[in-house]
Amino acid sequence: MTEVLKVSNLVKRFGGLTATDNLSLDLRQGEIHAVIGPNGAGKTTMIGQLIGELRPDAGTIHFMGQDITAMPVHQRSASGIARSFQITSIFQNFTALDNVALAVQAHDGHSFRFWAAARKDKSLREPALQALEQVGLAHRADITASALSHGEHRQLEIAMALATKPKLLLLDEPMAGMGPEDSARMVRMLQGIKGSVTILLIEHDMDAVFALADRITVLVYGHAIATGLPDEIRRNAQVRQAYLGDEAAAE
Amino acid sequence: MSSASHSSAAPTADSTRLSFIVGLVLLGFLGLIPILSVAFEDPFLLTLFTRIVIMAIAAVSLNLILGYGGMVSFGHAAYIGVGGYTVGILAFHGVHAAWIQWPLAVLISGIVAALIGLLSLRTKGIFFIMITLALSQLVYYLGNGAFAYGGDDGLNIMKRSDFGGLLNLDNRPTFYYLCWVILLATVFFVHRTVNSRFGMVLQGAKSNDRRMATIGFPVHRYQLTAFVLAGMICGLAGVLTATFTGFISPAMMHWSRSGDLIVMVVLGGMGSLFGPVFGTVAFLLLEEVLSSWTEYWKIVFGPLLVLVVLFARGGIDGAMVRGQAGTLLAGCAAFFLLYGIHTAYEDEWLIPTLILVAACALVWVAKWAVDRKKAASHD
Numbered sequence: 001m002t003e004v005l006k007v008s009n010l011v012k013r014f015g016g017l018t019a020t021d022n023l024s025l026d027l028r029q030g031e032i033h034a035v036i037g038p039n040g041a042g043k044t045t046m047i048g049q050l051i052g053e054l055r056p057d058a059g060t061i062h063f064m065g066q067d068i069t070a071m072p073v074h075q076r077s078a079s080g081i082a083r084s085f086q087i088t089s090i091f092q093n094f095t096a097l098d099n100v101a102l103a104v105q106a107h108d109g110h111s112f113r114f115w116a117a118a119r120k121d122k123s124l125r126e127p128a129l130q131a132l133e134q135v136g137l138a139h140r141a142d143i144t145a146s147a148l149s150h151g152e153h154r155q156l157e158i159a160m161a162l163a164t165k166p167k168l169l170l171l172d173e174p175m176a177g178m179g180p181e182d183s184a185r186m187v188r189m190l191q192g193i194k195g196s197v198t199i200l201l202i203e204h205d206m207d208a209v210f211a212l213a214d215r216i217t218v219l220v221y222g223h224a225i226a227t228g229l230p231d232e233i234r235r236n237a238q239v240r241q242a243y244l245g246d247e248a249a250a251e
Numbered sequence: 252m253s254s255a256s257h258s259s260a261a262p263t264a265d266s267t268r269l270s271f272i273v274g275l276v277l278l279g280f281l282g283l284i285p286i287l288s289v290a291f292e293d294p295f296l297l298t299l300f301t302r303i304v305i306m307a308i309a310a311v312s313l314n315l316i317l318g319y320g321g322m323v324s325f326g327h328a329a330y331i332g333v334g335g336y337t338v339g340i341l342a343f344h345g346v347h348a349a350w351i352q353w354p355l356a357v358l359i360s361g362i363v364a365a366l367i368g369l370l371s372l373r374t375k376g377i378f379f380i381m382i383t384l385a386l387s388q389l390v391y392y393l394g395n396g397a398f399a400y401g402g403d404d405g406l407n408i409m410k411r412s413d414f415g416g417l418l419n420l421d422n423r424p425t426f427y428y429l430c431w432v433i434l435l436a437t438v439f440f441v442h443r444t445v446n447s448r449f450g451m452v453l454q455g456a457k458s459n460d461r462r463m464a465t466i467g468f469p470v471h472r473y474q475l476t477a478f479v480l481a482g483m484i485c486g487l488a489g490v491l492t493a494t495f496t497g498f499i500s501p502a503m504m505h506w507s508r509s510g511d512l513i514v515m516v517v518l519g520g521m522g523s524l525f526g527p528v529f530g531t532v533a534f535l536l537l538e539e540v541l542s543s544w545t546e547y548w549k550i551v552f553g554p555l556l557v558l559v560v561l562f563a564r565g566g567i568d569g570a571m572v573r574g575q576a577g578t579l580l581a582g583c584a585a586f587f588l589l590y591g592i593h594t595a596y597e598d599e600w601l602i603p604t605l606i607l608v609a610a611c612a613l614v615w616v617a618k619w620a621v622d623r624k625k626a627a628s629h630d
Binding site for chain 2: 051053073074077078082083085089090091092093094098101102103105106107111112113114115116117118119121124160164
């Protein structure tokens with residue numbers, strides 16, 4: 001099995017706080033790898049370093065065998081890393097389809113094209129519509145993004161990430177703030193795309209994590225205390241104590 | 252204030268078309284000005300509207316970066332100055348050929364815009380505003396210190412740009428139509444550009460530049476390109492200004508001129524195709540009426556702007572898109588009221604100002620009362 005992403009001994013400090021503490025992690029082709037951990041465990045800081053918004057103080061990140069530790073954000077994106085945001089981050093004034101089409105455009109050469117109307121460009125619109133269909137949002141394609149519901153925003157986020165045909169998809173709490181119904185729909189959707197793209201999933205919803213993940217890494221104070229199959233993680237005493245709480249460990 | 256009163260329903264295709272049609276009609280009407288000027292035997296009409304058309308070109312160029320790109324440049328008048336000074340200085344040294352003057356002026360405006368953009372686009376928000384202001388003031392003081400070219404007294408341009416036998420710019424209607432055609436071309440260019448792939452990137456970056464980077468756009472270079480394009484178009488407006496007045500001085504790039512340009516864009520409607528044209532026409536007509544009445548005309552103009560911000564978000568174009576006929580009628584009524592008070596009181600300024608301030612206060616109180624009642628009925 002080939003490694004899509006290999007993180008080695010990553011360190012990131014903010015003043016006296018070590019948010020990422022000697023973190024190592026690897027993602028295999030086509031798996032869904034969940035990273036769980038209590039609040040403040042450094043999950044979002046880790047994502048920030050993976051996409052290039054934060055520069056690590058030490059350690060390396062390899063993507064498809066290439067060292068990308070110092071690569072800027074837009075180049076990482078161009079080479080196949082896509083991300084959904086924890087806080088919904090879409091283009092509110094654009095329609096759902098416009099949003100996804102923009103993501104397609106980002107990976108279709110340069111955009112110094114000043115004349116032809118982008119909204120009539122089939123090479124942008126068709127893949128965009130396909131991505132909307134994948135996440136089950138095609139029927140809302142022409143709605144302005146600001147008028148979509150919270151759950152639909154999250155689906156749109158993922159459609160935008162998928163539209164760039166990524167090799168690696170970083171999902172930062174895709175179920176955050178969702179009701180059980182939307183959550184279940186999101187789990188079904190992710191199961192649908194499973195295998196076609198390698199996914200790093202950060203999520204608090206344990207039902208979703210255990211339903212989706214092939215492997216799970218547990219992060220505590222910026223350090224990976226365990227990595228393994230869901231069953232192993234469920235049984236791991238150290239994990240139960242650190243993450244699920246003492247009560248759960250005592251059960 | 253509550254935003255409930257303009258709970259903006261999503262603009263329907265038809266109302267968007269209304270503002271589109273009104274915009275086209277206005278541009279067409281501007282094409283009739285020389286004829287009207289002759290018909291009413293009013294040469295001043297042509298002078299006034301030549302100024303309006305030239306400023307509209309500058310406002311449309313600012314709208315490209317301010318309205319569509321979200322870059323609040325508080326130094327856009329600098330390019331009017333750069334364009335104007337290029338023509339003035341070349342004429343001073345005996346170079347009158349438009350084929351040299353005009354392209355060179357546009358090119359130098361572009362270079363200055365690139366330099367200002369490179370420095371200012373490293374920042375965001377209020378810092379961006381302040382840095383564009385500071386850099387444009389630098390250009391302003393360059394003009395001020397250019398003693399060879401008149402310093403702060405400015406410089407007369409003795410001979411207008413020479414287009415060979417093709418165009419005679421001394422003929423005022425000819426010059427007006429040249430400006431008008433350039434305005435049409437500018438509006439059309441902006442229309443194509445903002446709807447192109449480039450335009451989508453520009454608008455996306457306005458809405459969410461962090462996200463633009465994560466989906467793979469090197470945002471900065473697109474913003475810089477737009478910044479330079481806007482500077483070049485505005486430089487052309489500067490060329491026209493200098494040619495029109497036959498005079499250049501640092502005053503044409505004073506920071507208050509940059510402020511005027513922003514007001515024109517906001518008044519007309521940021522990020523709308525015809526908004527800056529509406530805004531420029533409204534701004535300069537109001538300025539004309541009010542300033543003939545009192546030199547303190549900004550006392551009146553200020554509160555009027557506040558009313559626009561309160562009642563007509565999205566400016567004149569926004570009111571049209573939302574189909575707020577009432578707002579537009581009120582705007583027109585206010586204009587004629589002003590004109591009426593002006594003719595009635597002639598040289599007086601204190602009484603009419605008091606009347607207007609009282610009227611604004613009354614409208615504000617009425618709006619406050621209505622909003623309160625609305626809020627109460629919702630509970």
